[in-house]
Amino acid sequence: MIRDYILLGATLIVAATILLIFPDRVDIVTTTSWDYFLEMMVILPAVMVVMGLFTVWVSKETVVKYLGKTSGIKGIFLAILFGTLPTGPLYVAFPMASSLIKKGARISNIVIFLSAWACIKIPQELVELQFLGPKFMVSRLVLTIIFVAIMGVFIEWMIGLSDKKNSSKSTGGENGASI
Amino acid sequence: MNPTIIFINLFALGCLILAFTKDRAKTEQSVKVAVKSFFRILPPVLIIIIVIGLLLGFVPPSEISKVIGEQSGFDGVLFIALLGAILHMPAIISFPLAGSLLKSGASISAVAAFITTLTMVGTATLPLEVKELGKKIALLRNGISFVIAIVIALIMGVIL
Numbered sequence: 001m002i003r004d005y006i007l008l009g010a011t012l013i014v015a016a017t018i019l020l021i022f023p024d025r026v027d028i029v030t031t032t033s034w035d036y037f038l039e040m041m042v043i044l045p046a047v048m049v050v051m052g053l054f055t056v057w058v059s060k061e062t063v064v065k066y067l068g069k070t071s072g073i074k075g076i077f078l079a080i081l082f083g084t085l086p087t088g089p090l091y092v093a094f095p096m097a098s099s100l101i102k103k104g105a106r107i108s109n110i111v112i113f114l115s116a117w118a119c120i121k122i123p124q125e126l127v128e129l130q131f132l133g134p135k136f137m138v139s140r141l142v143l144t145i146i147f148v149a150i151m152g153v154f155i156e157w158m159i160g161l162s163d164k165k166n167s168s169k170s171t172g173g174e175n176g177a178s179i
Numbered sequence: 180m181n182p183t184i185i186f187i188n189l190f191a192l193g194c195l196i197l198a199f200t201k202d203r204a205k206t207e208q209s210v211k212v213a214v215k216s217f218f219r220i221l222p223p224v225l226i227i228i229i230v231i232g233l234l235l236g237f238v239p240p241s242e243i244s245k246v247i248g249e250q251s252g253f254d255g256v257l258f259i260a261l262l263g264a265i266l267h268m269p270a271i272i273s274f275p276l277a278g279s280l281l282k283s284g285a286s287i288s289a290v291a292a293f294i295t296t297l298t299m300v301g302t303a304t305l306p307l308e309v310k311e312l313g314k315k316i317a318l319l320r321n322g323i324s325f326v327i328a329i330v331i332a333l334i335m336g337v338i339l
Contacts, residue, residue: 049213094312121280132281
């Protein structure tokens with residue numbers, strides 16, 4: 001966190017230096033930045049509140065518990081839902097996904113959960129709505145959900161296929177040895 | 180005030196009131212988490228805002244459009260998708276950046292590809308993903324995500 005503030009200071013110094021060299025650009029750069037600053041500040045506290053609520057109310061344990069035992073269409077929906085609610089960067093989700101595998105959850109659900117976590121989280125979507133507009137946000141959201149669901153099922157099928165090949169190879173070997 | 184801003188703030192307020200009626204202590208804890216998260220995300224947000232100011236102040240839309248605009252075609256989409264796959268930054272700050280690119284000459288497809296690969300494909304976090312989920316799942320997930328990001332981007336370009 002302190003490193004981020006130092007980085008911010010450095011960025012400010014670099015920006016100020018550039019603007020000193022090109023004084024004719026000061027107006028456009030400061031106006032643009034100020035506009036984006038205002039646009040961000042009118043939504044950021046709200047986005048953080050939503051994020052904070054999800055962090056406290058949807059625990060990792062709940063997610064793992066429910067996702068571990070649900071399959072089929074219901075599993076896909078639950079995976080998407082649980083992916084959209086909790087917060088934090090993607091690498092927080094990897095250990096959760098790993099414990100889901102150990103619990104025997106469907107590969108499709110795990111892949112869908114990870115992808116939903118990565119790109120269709122609700123606080124994130126609120127910021128997308130603000131800066132890219134409702135049409136863009138909704139169409140990307142719908143397309144992403146469709147393709148992520150297909151990808152989950154496809155990856156599960158691929159993994160199943162390669163596991164079957166491996167197991168048939170090994171049983172074939174055993175049979176050969178017994179004969 | 181535009182409707183989007185009102186909607187976002189009402190949504191947050193609604194969630195907050197609902198949570199408060201259910202469990203006061205938990206809600207207070209949530210607000211504390213929110214305040215902490217706000218100050219943690221603030222520096223990257225301010226940095227990206229400065230970068231956007233400089234970008235729009237110094238790079239003319241015609242230049243942005245040449246690299247990732249309509250005339251750049253599929254190469255432009257592929258280029259920015261790769262950039263998104265490699266870069267590692269919080270999604271929240273990628274949206275104002277994407278919005279500013281869109282306003283100054285980038286195509287819908289390019290912007291959609293950038294956001295989608297940025298969030299779904301993680302080159303920087305790939306080693307960790309391999310460690311936790313195994314090589315097969317991690318590589319398939321990232322590889323296929325890259326492809327579907329481009330498909331999504333191209334469809335967005337057609338429908339919007």
